[in-house]
Amino acid sequence: MDKKKSEFDKVFSAWDILVIAFGAMIGWGWVVSSGDWIQRGGVLGAMIGFALGGVMIFFVGLTYAELTAAMPQCGGEHVFSYKAMGPIGSFICTWAIVLGYVSVVCFEACALPTIITYIYPGFLKGYLYTVAGFDIYASWLAVAILVAIFMTIINILGAKTAAVLQTVLTVIIGGVGLLLIASSVITGDVANLEPQLFVGDSASTVIKSVFSVAVVTPFFFIGFDVIPQAAEEINVPLKKIGKIMIFSIVLAVVFYALIIFGVGYVMSPADIEISLSGSGLVTADAMAKAFNSSVMSKVLIVGGMCGIITSWNSFLIGGSRAMYSMAESYMIPRPFSKLHKKHKTPVNALLLIGGLSVAAPFLGRKMLVWIVDAGNFGCCLAYCMVAASFIILRTKAPEMARPYKVKHYKIVGAIAVLMSGFMVVMYMIPGSGSTLVVQEWAMVGGWSILGVVFCIGCKLKYKEKFASHIDVEVEELNTEPDAVTTTLEKALETVRSEKVEKEETPAIDFSYFLPVNIVFGSGKVKKAGELTKPYGKKALIVTGRSSAKKSGIYDKVKDSLEAAGLTTVLYDKVSQNPLTTTAEEGAAFAKENHCDVVVAIGGGSIMDCAKAIAFLSKNKGDISDYIYNRLRSDEALPLVLIPTTCGTGSEGNGFAVLTNPENGDKKSLRCNAIVAKVSIIDPECMMTMPKKVLASVAFDALCHNIEAYTSRIAQPFTDALSLYAIDLIAHNLVDVYNGTAGKEGWEKITLASTIGGMVINTAGVTLAHGMEHPASGLKNIVHGQGLAALTPVIIEASYKGNREKFSKIARIMGGMTAEDCSTKIRTLLKKLNLDCTLSDLGIKEEDIPWMAENCMKVSAAGVMNNPVVFSKEEIAEIYRKAL
Known part of the structure; x- marks a missing residue:
């Protein structure tokens, strides 16, 4: 929601307002x-x-x-x-x-x-x-x-x-x-x-x-x-x-x-x-x-x-x-x-x-x-x-x-x-x-x-x-305790504690690597052929079953590729929560047609499946072995990604989330080989999304940035990018969803989505994604809806692990303290008509033991990255609270 800065001077002290009120009454x-x-x-x-x-x-x-x-x-x-x-x-x-x-x-x-x-x-x-x-x-x-x-x-x-x-x-x-x-x-x-x-x-x-x-x-x-x-x-x-x-x-x-x-x-x-x-x-x-x-x-x-x-x-x-x-x-x-x-x-x-x-x-x-x-x-x-x-x-x-x-x-x-x-x-x-x-x-x-x-x-x-009506921004003075109060509280806390440990600011020590080539801007999809040509002569175009064709984006990309001298074939069998078997089938199709570059048009599911297809086209064996690091490879066909939803950020990282239909495991393949050679991010390609899809994918983008920012392995670059993206989403998403934002709003949400994909490549995700993957792996629910059901409950359980960061998120979203963060998330979900529970999505009490067990198996990294590291039993309890 838009806010304005107050035009008034802040001149009234506590005494002033007391005498104004008291004087009026007597x-x-x-x-x-x-x-x-x-x-x-x-x-x-x-x-x-x-x-x-x-x-x-x-x-x-x-x-x-x-x-x-x-x-x-x-x-x-x-x-x-x-x-x-x-x-x-x-x-x-x-x-x-x-x-x-x-x-x-x-x-x-x-x-x-x-x-x-x-x-x-x-x-x-x-x-x-x-x-x-x-x-x-x-x-x-x-x-x-x-x-x-x-x-x-x-x-x-x-x-x-x-x-x-x-x-x-x-x-x-x-x-x-x-x-x-x-x-x-x-x-x-x-x-x-x-x-x-x-x-x-x-x-x-x-x-x-x-x-x-x-x-x-x-x-x-x-x-x-x-x-x-x-x-x-x-x-x-x-x-x-x-x-x-x-x-x-x-x-x-x-x-x-x-x-x-x-x-x-x-x-x-x-x-x-x-x-x-x-x-x-x-x-x-x-x-x-x-x-x-x-x-x-x-x-x-x-x-x-x-x-x-x-x-x-x-x-x-x-x-x-x-x-x-x-x-x-x-x-x-x-x-x-x-x-x-x-x-x-x-x-x-x-x-x-x-x-x-x-x-x-x-x-x-x-x-x-x-x-x-x-x-x-x-x-x-x-x-x-x-x-x-x-x-x-x-x-x-x-x-x-x-x-x-x-x-x-x-x-x-x-x-x-x-x-x-x-x-x-x-x-x-x-x-x-x-x-x-x-x-x-x-x-x-x-x-x-x-x-x-x-x-x-x-x-x-x-x-x-x-x-x-436009709300006025609440200044920092009115949202935080004064310095004297804060100092006193800290002193009292120190006196009360049985064990006082010396806190030292840790030395800055990190590494950052992300070889992704992002081409961002309205109308850039028309350059697909020009940008793809250096990487191959025959392109496998990966899409969903119909949306890219109905929107006309598929034809634009195909025409651009062919105008640049590439031949194309189409693989259009990808659905939400893509399966390992779909990726294997797509890789066989790519080999059969001698494709040397993969072009994906669609949302996160399509881009993730395209990444897996590109990977399997150059590697032998069961993809699950690569997902669980039993086998390793740094080879894949070149990838060109053209997102049509502003959510997963798959265009900005080397992750490909896949579900194994045999056991319900939903886990990501991760390697630098599946980082796109070019990601063409055209906000105009997003504008055909139905509102329901927009709400779901954009909330996913918000979760990426929140989780990367609060991750235990976050670092300065990811912190800076995450906060910037959270602010873009917080102040533009509702207007974009309501159709009142214009192209500028779409550009900001799209940018935030790509940033979300980039930051999780380095800082990873935390418990919200970690717990959602078993849920959608089990019931094939929409990923963004699963996150909507889980995220507020997980933040309520986790904010004490990093009050400072959750306070910053809360203030960006209109709250004041770390305790406000989950309530502000719920407010946003209501405005997006996305507020739901796991029960609404078909999850039952009897599903919880399997999901808690599966979470520890497929999302071990997300569990460990969370500000508070929970046991399997505690994760099961969080699932119950989200029902």
């Missing part, structure tokens, strides 16, 4: 609503209610934590829901969360100047008009507009600038909150708590009152979800991001609970009642009473004002990134995906949201209360869809790398869906205390209609680009 509510919470549930009851509400959000947060670490891409909800639900689900989810973010930004623009009136009652000057009972003053309007412009500019100037502002303000909020809590502990009185610990005179009424608080609390925790929106800008290991997100929720719960305790400890029920009927700012009045100074109430209000700015700032970050991600997928107008050239912030999205926050105060505070309630509904709907996406992706993509992986995902996911769904329903049920009024439903409806307009308009304008 806001202004703790200043104005503490008295109401205590009257609803009592001091202890309200604290328990917040804890329960925190638990509800905690489960939703767990789903976010796992998904953010797994898919650290700008847009958060957009990416999660896209992967799980597709374009429509993604549009609904992201459009809903954008409503939530924009509504909060607009509301805070009105809240800030309103709070100033609490500090300076004479602030309101220049009455202008009234909206929904709210008076608009020129001074009020001016402050709102100026701060809105300031906040927009701060966010455009860079994410780090916004984070610095967030840090300063969050520290002020925390400091003011701690002042209240500490002073209330010192000056408060337990007598204030006793009559208002709980509300209700029976267990049932107490529980009801506690839940009345719990029901409203989730809405005060909205904001932690800003973190995934800015995931591409976070310079923190992925696993740590999930932990910070969860910690921010816990921190917010503790903050609210302690504020409730502080207010209740210093304010009696009568004090709270007086405060509510007066200023309404019970928390500020509690601060004044604790310090016995009215000035301190204003200090606390200033802290609350900082909470407004932190929420405003966080939701500007979240809203602009959500819009950017939708524009990147062509779901809303493309200009919203523009980043500032210098500061790398989504400038157009910020200008739009900032412009709305400038215009919002003209509507008055009452209108904005309706908008923010509608926005909260949007946030809760998005939470529910993300929680559902969490469950879907655990089923749909179990192999996905999850640096922060939630345990008991079914329980966590179910609770998260139920809790967030409950929050959505609360907005709909009359009398719930959260039901949207007609005006608020009108705003939800209007936003939905705007979304439909964008959806249809962008679909018509951008056509096939609409709802497209």
Whole structure:
């Protein structure tokens, strides 16, 4: 799958994302609503209610934590829901969360100047008009507009600038909150708590009152979800991001609970009642009473004002990134995906949201209360869809790398869906205390209609680009432990071990020999005659029964050979998993017709059989004696190989895999004499392959490169070639299989296949091929399908033998650690419709003893080359796991 590099700057530290999330959640509510919470549930009851509400959000947060670490891409909800639900689900989810973010930004623009009136009652000057009972003053309007412009500019100037502002303000909020809590502990009185610990005179009424608080609390925790929106800008290991997100929720719960305790400890029920009927700012009045100074109430209000700015700032970050991600997928107008050239912030999205926050105060505070309630509904709907996406992706993509992986995902996911769904329903049920009024439903409806307009308009304008998505490459920083952690772990491992051995890097010592002449390029098959002429006058053309003729390649080669002056005869009896008897028959046919050069057209089976024919045409005796090295020879007819499948790599080595029909042994003849004099590798010859054949042979090519790379006899040249080929296959095969790659993709897959054949000539194969040969020798199964059934299971058993190399393979294929390698292989197999088990291929439990025995016989070298060398009994167990 194609990936792109992130265009954002990674500027957010762990502290930055903590204060962004925490600052978004604490806001202004703790200043104005503490008295109401205590009257609803009592001091202890309200604290328990917040804890329960925190638990509800905690489960939703767990789903976010796992998904953010797994898919650290700008847009958060957009990416999660896209992967799980597709374009429509993604549009609904992201459009809903954008409503939530924009509504909060607009509301805070009105809240800030309103709070100033609490500090300076004479602030309101220049009455202008009234909206929904709210008076608009020129001074009020001016402050709102100026701060809105300031906040927009701060966010455009860079994410780090916004984070610095967030840090300063969050520290002020925390400091003011701690002042209240500490002073209330010192000056408060337990007598204030006793009559208002709980509300209700029976267990049932107490529980009801506690839940009345719990029901409203989730809405005060909205904001932690800003973190995934800015995931591409976070310079923190992925696993740590999930932990910070969860910690921010816990921190917010503790903050609210302690504020409730502080207010209740210093304010009696009568004090709270007086405060509510007066200023309404019970928390500020509690601060004044604790310090016995009215000035301190204003200090606390200033802290609350900082909470407004932190929420405003966080939701500007979240809203602009959500819009950017939708524009990147062509779901809303493309200009919203523009980043500032210098500061790398989504400038157009910020200008739009900032412009709305400038215009919002003209509507008055009452209108904005309706908008923010509608926005909260949007946030809760998005939470529910993300929680559902969490469950879907655990089923749909179990192999996905999850640096922060939630345990008991079914329980966590179910609770998260139920809790967030409950929050959505609360907005709909009359009398719930959260039901949207007609005006608020009108705003939800209007936003939905705007979304439909964008959806249809962008679909018509951008056509096939609409709802497209490209993953962002995950940088190394986010995939590996930091140096300190790694060093500590190694030290601990050394301390724990009973025996410490000195590890030394072995000296580089190897030999490499491969006399193959490769002619690579589109259209090169037309030069078959010119390239074959130096090696003979009469060519035996070896093919399968029909494919080379149907594709027209046979005629092209025959005509080219004859045009160069060669005469030809055809041997077309080769089938998959070629038999030793077929090779013997072909050699007799070649001798009978006095052929002096062999030209093979086809896949690995045909090329391998052609090699054996060329060999037997010059050597006497049973070919099995040569296969098992009882006899040796370095003679064979010259070979010209023209592969038509990009898989076995037989054109690049001196191997010929044959099956003995008498005993089922499938083993390779190996000698330099059967290395082709010329291998004509023309990617255009591959393009007639059926998709099913392509999947099978290309996976074989991948296995060649993986096995050569992880082989115990690998060496520098084979390592370099193997890694290059693995990367070519990993990033092109699915597109080639789906028909979206073009000739360039075919060239890359074909090249990787040839490299695979070359590297196994030197580094050999390992256990996957070693165990597959007995299976296909026994049941004549398709080689690539046998590898598909065995390879993931074998890697799971073998990766500990060379973690470093399996980690590199995993990262090339989109994973992170050696443990991810097998899951990434399974993902690829599913995309190729090649995932299967040995049982699917006709292998039964009773076949395993023979296959394990045969593996030790015919694949002894592959067994010994494997990163972990297994016994016959262990190999039998691996076969069972692959059933």
